[in-house]
Amino acid sequence: MGAQQREYKQRIGSAQGMKKIFKAKEMVAATRIAKAHARVLATTPYADALTQAIGAVATHSQEAEHPFLQADRAQSGRVAILLITADRGMTGSYSHNAIRNAEELANTLREEGKTPVLYVVGRKGEAYFRFRNRPPHRSWAPYSEDTLGSLGQEIARDLTGDLLSEDPASHLDELYLVGTRFLSRFKQVVRASRLVPMQLVDGQNHDSGSFPLYEFAPDAETTLQELIPRYVQSRIVNLLMQSMASEHAATQRAMQSATDNAQTQIDKFTRLANTARQAEITQEITEIVGGADSLSGSGRTER
């Protein structure tokens, strides 16, 4: 067998090996999407209940006040961006898109004269900023899919602490979340949204006369104090879970096209190997025929 053929065979072999790995990763991601999506859906009832409860306080109580509800919180000019990225590679453009969105947001904030402060989840985002010599203010990496709930609680606790801090060195004026929303298996969108200061949208007019008297235990102020940090936490946990589901969907897509590419490589090299083999055979025949011709032309009768 010729050297060329051997070379092609080797390449086909390695492409086949890679294809198997990509295919396996694709299937793993595909099964995890469903599971991750179910976890996203499971957080919805709690979030709905919280939203309703906060709406009730806002509608039925005039003196509802919370630091997170104040429209103008400008104190230190520091604005937090919570960026959610992946821990692992092989996720296509998933982490990159989220990072780019956060960078755009940070630039906009800088133009407005604010100081963006980065809180990053995931090794990819952390590495991106560390490599560019602007390490994130706080990062959580690596993280595990099973403990997203407690991770979200920890993040919410830290952020709430900084948001309420009186110290100008750690006080945060606003909080933005940048993560990937899971719309469906095929569509995920990176979106930046402002969580603090929040706006109460309850769709009802504040005509206190038309509502039955609401009782708050112990009182409206305390209930709001209890509810709002919970709301922040539930939003962060929800976004973490949506991002996780999106990461799996992105992995699946990336691995699918990698599998296709590996197949294209296999096809290409198979064809080249066949051509090389055919060329070798043709050459051998030409040599034999040429040899026979030259023998017959030399006038010798016996071989």
Added chain:
Amino acid sequence: MSTLEVTFVTSDRTVWSGQAAQVVVPAVDGSIGILPQMQPTLAVLGEGKVRIIDHDGSVAERAVQGGFVSVDSDVVTIGVDDAERLDSDH
């Protein structure tokens, strides 16, 4: 006879949902019993047990630590961080 529509959720799942005759929750300033046609209420929960009592007297009990409960026109929503099943539960 009117009933309560109860939804009992934690941050990552729905623990219990359905109709009940009476719900007892541990509010921060003392236990609150909720019956049908109660005044709309929003309460902060402390540490203790949530008891959901059905029409036939069967009781579902969960230990909770912090959360909130909202009652509005016989719709009861309980949201807590974590609900632990008690041994006495049937």
